[in-house]
Amino acid sequence: MSATMPAVVKAHAAPGIEMRDVPVPIAGPGEVLVRVDAASVCGTDLHIYNWDPWAQGRIHPPLVPGHEFCGTVAAIGRGVTTVKEGDAVSAEMHVACGKCLQCRTGQQHICQHVRILGVDADGAFASYCIIPETNIWKLSPTIPREIASLLDPLGNAVHTVLAGPIAAQTVAITGCGAIGLFSIAVAKACGAAKVFAIEVNAHRRAVAKEMGADVVLDPATDKVEEQIMDMTGGTGVDVLLEISGHPAAIRQGFAVLRTGGRASLLGIPSRPVELDLARDIIFKGAIVQGINGRKMFETWFQMEALLATGKLNLNPVITHRMKLSEFSQAMGYLQSGDAIKVVLKPE
Amino acid sequence: MSATMPAVVKAHAAPGIEMRDVPVPIAGPGEVLVRVDAASVCGTDLHIYNWDPWAQGRIHPPLVPGHEFCGTVAAIGRGVTTVKEGDAVSAEMHVACGKCLQCRTGQQHICQHVRILGVDADGAFASYCIIPETNIWKLSPTIPREIASLLDPLGNAVHTVLAGPIAAQTVAITGCGAIGLFSIAVAKACGAAKVFAIEVNAHRRAVAKEMGADVVLDPATDKVEEQIMDMTGGTGVDVLLEISGHPAAIRQGFAVLRTGGRASLLGIPSRPVELDLARDIIFKGAIVQGINGRKMFETWFQMEALLATGKLNLNPVITHRMKLSEFSQAMGYLQSGDAIKVVLKPE
């Protein structure tokens, strides 16, 4: 193994990113060194690239970003017992502290001192990365590599969809980026009665259809509320999965949520949102859930099981396959809205 | 029985109310005629009295308001089997349609075609009122009359408190009107670890203390967020019971809600509220519930059982006892904030 490796590095507190040769890290006790086989790009990486206010407040360069990936165990540190060299793996990149109230009561996914690899410490946009054994997910050999690089956002979708009953339910999904699109496939595979997908981008609407959405609506031209109320017999949908983070979509989603329905919110609004709490939540007796990350590791078991059924066709979401060294170009595709999911391969 | 009775009547589409003699109603099939023993005044009655925009949109005069009461069965209509003349009763005044999705799936409390007696049809501010048998609640003889007139708002409190785990939980209650105050007593009786009550009105804060609140805070002078975070070891409370409907209180409540906590919203804001969904709900993985009315009739069974334990001392909430004919005077007391709960007795 070479002593250095090519990596995507956020080197400075400024827009942009660069490819650099950096030392291959070494697995300490309880750690696993993983050779990265494929890594996917997330909106978060774009924030880091653009050096927006969120990135300025959170990121401490130099940093190797990247938190969606799969790879092969290259070496294990002392005490590691659950994987061995050569095992195919992915990883949960939210590293929980294990000591706070949340961690000690089965809610590590909302740990108060979480450290995210690829955000708060070096991640997977490199030939190798280091993962604590606790966070390693050993892959079933039946899962294709590319798909295995998407378990982080697929897990967001699975967490959101399965946060409440979904079988036999009507569902509105607001926002069809990768997570919204995955949510369509997951909801359908889990017996959703009818899935309404709402999205402004025409390409994403087309992919939503491919993923199995029963009805795809464009808020710019369709009368979303009227049509959904009509197609649900005036009742509204049983479940709202809000993945956009956009205030208008959030309000539209609540408007079509039925009395007594469930709203699972994953999309992150960039600022406070005005909501008609009386009409949309209180009189409605609605249940609203904040969804963060993936349940550790319930969501991972669920993903693996659903992928094994063969019912989840995630391929339409991967719009680009590129080399890791083409990272800046990938940023451009995502910026323009042409790309949904870009999978990168280190050389 | 006389053919007429004195009643409080909203006679015209204008502010004010009047005492009138009206015909004693007759129990039709499946209906129960109840002689009113005591009736309590709710904020809703004040809206009707003041003829505010909500009342203008909802109320069709002439109407006998009043939806919190207890009484004695005076006569039963054809087919009624569960009560007989002389039985002590109260009633759920939300009359569900029984035919909508919500009614057919155990959620009559959020029926889409609910009709509220005392709002949409004649209520209890009179010597007698008519109640469908389905909505009658036969009282345990151990419940004092005055207390029995408060089951509607006590039920709101029980519904809110027991909408999730409460034993061993820390709880913030924002707003100490009657329902907030009842919620304190219910939470403590059900094993809440520590109850923080937040209220601007000094008299109500004093009553909150009497009801068993562990810590009572005044948002005008106390550093509410700092103090609660401090007294919960920096974690925040497990449960927020929002009873005020006031935007600042709602935001303050969410600010002290712990990651992974439960927020049950009962208070009705008079207009849309700006919320930091990202910080307060999504990243927090919070569960937010809209609470409406009382579960039919689970909440009633719970109330009866809790009252029977003798652990709920509700008396401090009853600030005034008056004659039904003094209704306008009661409105004045409530308007001024001097009164919390006024119990009226027909003569």
Next chain:
Amino acid sequence: MSATMPAVVKAHAAPGIEMRDVPVPIAGPGEVLVRVDAASVCGTDLHIYNWDPWAQGRIHPPLVPGHEFCGTVAAIGRGVTTVKEGDAVSAEMHVACGKCLQCRTGQQHICQHVRILGVDADGAFASYCIIPETNIWKLSPTIPREIASLLDPLGNAVHTVLAGPIAAQTVAITGCGAIGLFSIAVAKACGAAKVFAIEVNAHRRAVAKEMGADVVLDPATDKVEEQIMDMTGGTGVDVLLEISGHPAAIRQGFAVLRTGGRASLLGIPSRPVELDLARDIIFKGAIVQGINGRKMFETWFQMEALLATGKLNLNPVITHRMKLSEFSQAMGYLQSGDAIKVVLKPE
């Protein structure tokens, strides 16, 4: 409409049954007269036919049995508003009292004073039957007649499968009569990871395969426990759906249930069963649920929604289609084990 109709009648407290002409019933207030289009035969009907000890203790001849059916509204009684003449309908034949604790807390399906049409009062093995409006289920026009006659047992399956999480779960189903077979289809449609069906009868095992079971085992020749433990990585299944009522199957089911798993019991053992509570439930931290009937009417909404997705192919379960007048012959087929589900059509 003729004044009489042919009906299957249990005329005497003895084995057997006869076809008779009986008066067409008349819909009273709140009742619906339904012309029967198709009616299916249940194991209960065989008990009644055979006049076994259960039937002797429960049935009061003369009785028209039959509680699985669909039909067309022929007439409505006074006050009926939710259906009209000509509507396609089925019905929940468990008529709840509406007044007991269970009925008043959303658990009508376990009403303490339930009256079952076709068991405690006349049912659907006739040209017409009478159903209270509360129990009528208006059919979506997309549901084929034959299938619509099976909603009662399909509802048992849906109730059992959806009594807990099913998506991404491994499932063992013990007993592949009609309800067990339906459960396979429902579990798969709702995202079950892997369904193991266990059944002694070779024909039913073949149908289980057709319904989508991933693995079908014969307890007579397969090492059921060993194989299931092996195919679940030594963990056992997440969910046990016990539909057989057979003591050996129940014990086998618990033996393969994973620690922390869910066991939903629907099959009715004919006598007490010896269970190793310590090993199978307590140390395992298992959840065991008794399943009775269909949730009223949540299960019906779920069935309708699942049927509308087109994912449930129930046809393999219908082994015989006969005339109502061939009832005794149908009994023979069921007795012999040749038949699974027999659908009868009145002439």
Next chain:
Amino acid sequence: MSATMPAVVKAHAAPGIEMRDVPVPIAGPGEVLVRVDAASVCGTDLHIYNWDPWAQGRIHPPLVPGHEFCGTVAAIGRGVTTVKEGDAVSAEMHVACGKCLQCRTGQQHICQHVRILGVDADGAFASYCIIPETNIWKLSPTIPREIASLLDPLGNAVHTVLAGPIAAQTVAITGCGAIGLFSIAVAKACGAAKVFAIEVNAHRRAVAKEMGADVVLDPATDKVEEQIMDMTGGTGVDVLLEISGHPAAIRQGFAVLRTGGRASLLGIPSRPVELDLARDIIFKGAIVQGINGRKMFETWFQMEALLATGKLNLNPVITHRMKLSEFSQAMGYLQSGDAIKVVLKPE
């Protein structure tokens, strides 16, 4: 600190136990050395003492038993951050593997590879014991020493009581050993409507009354089923907490459980039990839960919170306070049934 310490040692695979001087253990990385302040005796210790079949199959002498205790941190191993020398602590003695399905999905309390300190490795009947940092519970200073030595069985009670709704519920508790008695106090503190305690031993029945049981029944002389059905209006209890493990008590408990009720089983029957599944679970639509250990660490947070309310008076359960060196005498008291809880203090 001396190099050796007195300890209770199960030295041989035979009945009996002995006091021995053994080396004081040393805290390795991630471990905590605790000076034992008080340790309580559990029925399990009696099994080990008596060398019964269970002990013969599980225990590998030499062993220091003891798994209920509290103490003071004497030294910490490398990497320990959550406690420091001098801290008052107790500990969860079930050491979970952290790697199985159950551990990775928030169910460490039913870990498939659990190791119990005091059973599978040395425990607390000595001057010092070693505890992994993950299992240490830092004590609130308000909890008295003696009470702090009882958190293990108190946790069993809290886990059992809070495994489902308890506020406003009627509860039958079968078996009034320490855990049953604690369950009475916990249920009452959490708003149980009425607690029926069923116990054969007169002394324990008296303590049950002291703990707050509303009704205490002796199965030898009372008509338990008749009386409970009568005192619950013919409905039966909402909740059964089975702590005895005795077949007759289990059956009696199920007989008084209401339709739709919850049965939480903690008591361990020594052999399979015959149950009328049809009547007691299936038709009843009952929920049965196996309860094992304490939820890690939700139950510990709940215990601490409930103890802090001051509502749990556990003192009546402590019948004997002795020196650790009087261990064999303590065994005698427990054997005879004179003792409920014996608290031992090392010298």
